[in-house]
Amino acid sequence: MSEPAEPQALPVPQHVHNAQLQLSAxxxxxxxxxxxxxxxxxxxxEQALVKLLGGKFEPNRPEHQAAALGLAGGFAMRLISEHQAxxxxxxxxxxxxxxxxxxxxxxxxxxxxxxxxxTQAKLTRLDDLASxxxxxxxxxRFGTNPGQALGSQQQTLGPTDYQRLFDxxxxxxxxxxxxxxxxxxxSKTDALARDVRDALGRTQPPLPPEARQQFEGQIVTSLQxxxxxxxxxxxxxxxxxxxxxxxxxxxxxxxxxxxPEEFWHDVVLPLLFIGTPASFPPLDEDELAAFKxxxxxxxxxxxxxxxxxxxxxxxxxxxxxxxxxxxxxxAFQKVGALRLIRINPDRLKxxxxxxxxxxxxxxxxxxxxHVAKAAGQPATESAQGKEMLQAALTLLxxxxxxxxxxxxxxxxxxxxxxAASEQALAIVRRALQGTRIILT
Numbered sequence: 189m190s191e192p193a194e195p196q197a198l199p200v201p202q203h204v205h206n207a208q209l210q211l212s213a214x215x216x217x218x219x220x221x222x223x224x225x226x227x228x229x230x231x232x233x234e235q236a237l238v239k240l241l242g243g244k245f246e247p248n249r250p251e252h253q254a255a256a257l258g259l260a261g262g263f264a265m266r267l268i269s270e271h272q273a274x275x276x277x278x279x280x281x282x283x284x285x286x287x288x289x290x291x292x293x294x295x296x297x298x299x300x301x302x303x304x305x306x307t308q309a310k311l312t313r314l315d316d317l318a319s320x321x322x323x324x325x326x327x328x329r330f331g332t333n334p335g336q337a338l339g340s341q342q343q344t345l346g347p348t349d350y351q352r353l354f355d356x357x358x359x360x361x362x363x364x365x366x367x368x369x370x371x372x373x374x375s376k377t378d379a380l381a382r383d384v385r386d387a388l389g390r391t392q393p394p395l396p397p398e399a400r401q402q403f404e405g406q407i408v409t410s411l412q413x414x415x416x417x418x419x420x421x422x423x424x425x426x427x428x429x430x431x432x433x434x435x436x437x438x439x440x441x442x443x444x445x446x447x448p449e450e451f452w453h454d455v456v457l458p459l460l461f462i463g464t465p466a467s468f469p470p471l472d473e474d475e476l477a478a479f480k481x482x483x484x485x486x487x488x489x490x491x492x493x494x495x496x497x498x499x500x501x502x503x504x505x506x507x508x509x510x511x512x513x514x515x516x517x518x519a520f521q522k523v524g525a526l527r528l529i530r531i532n533p534d535r536l537k538x539x540x541x542x543x544x545x546x547x548x549x550x551x552x553x554x555x556x557x558h559v560a561k562a563a564g565q566p567a568t569e570s571a572q573g574k575e576m577l578q579a580a581l582t583l584l585x586x587x588x589x590x591x592x593x594x595x596x597x598x599x600x601x602x603x604x605x606x607a608a609s610e611q612a613l614a615i616v617r618r619a620l621q622g623t624r625i626i627l628t
Contacts, residue, residue, distance in 0.1 A: 211258025225262025421519035444586035
């Protein structure tokens, strides 16, 4: 039997690496001698840091945050060296990436860990955290799992596995009934737990036992662990993902499919703003060369053809100004990284009202012929290009239908794993919304 492939490590995020180098240089200058962030005892590092900062760590000061980011780089390198940990993209993390481990599902934000330790004025807590990780990995490495013999090969996880599980890189638009959202968030968590458990028992079709067990563990048990007698809104800062998910389960009344954020930003929404032009601009040499080398006509279309309708120069997805973004409920005000936000669709509605998938497809085909004529060679059609165009047209049709439904249009971020489980989630949502739910 062949050895499992080693996970391909991603490079250290550049801003983390730069912060680590800058901190090392600053500590050496302040302390009068080099401070090895990968090997020096954390107590010694902390003493040097106090000299550098001139006193107590203040988490809201940018220069102190920069120092914490540099320490996070050093802490991460220690874990990478000892456990073959690796960075993976994670939009939820303050540093834009998190640390994963190949032998067990353990996700860590080194910056968050350092900030916690510095805020408590005890950087040696990082040693405690490292010991906890070492212990957890040891239990996986030397423990026995049901059906697995001691010493048999463990599944090796890589950056791609972690990104699929934890990075909220997928987006979907949903329509939320604001009254139901308010009722849900302002209900007691124990009542919500009962409602979800009851819904799991009457889903149609019935959920497979393993899926029901997963919902029980992730939603019902989580709700039961919340403080009894308090509403979900009162505890949203403590469990923001649970509050967002319950809002989606009880209050969503329409929506689109999900797709990677980059696909929405680079293809789907640009198609809407471009519209169906009657003519196309000339192409420069680089664009013609890209076409001759096999660039997909759809990618050239959204890159070359100007927008017929104005879109924000900056902002969310290149489609929404920051003034067009709001909260689903005031309870989310204290949540740092929101995955569910309310948006104002007024800019898109007139464009969606006129949207015709056949007309958009015709525009792309006419552009392809336009480029092929200028390049003096036919387009190279690919199955992937056709699938991308069809997916974009379908998402725009979904968005057009969704914005016609009464309710608040919202943008929901989710991981690839969550997107894959959306079908099962929809079954539970229908059960929850199928009968009148009385929450007390």
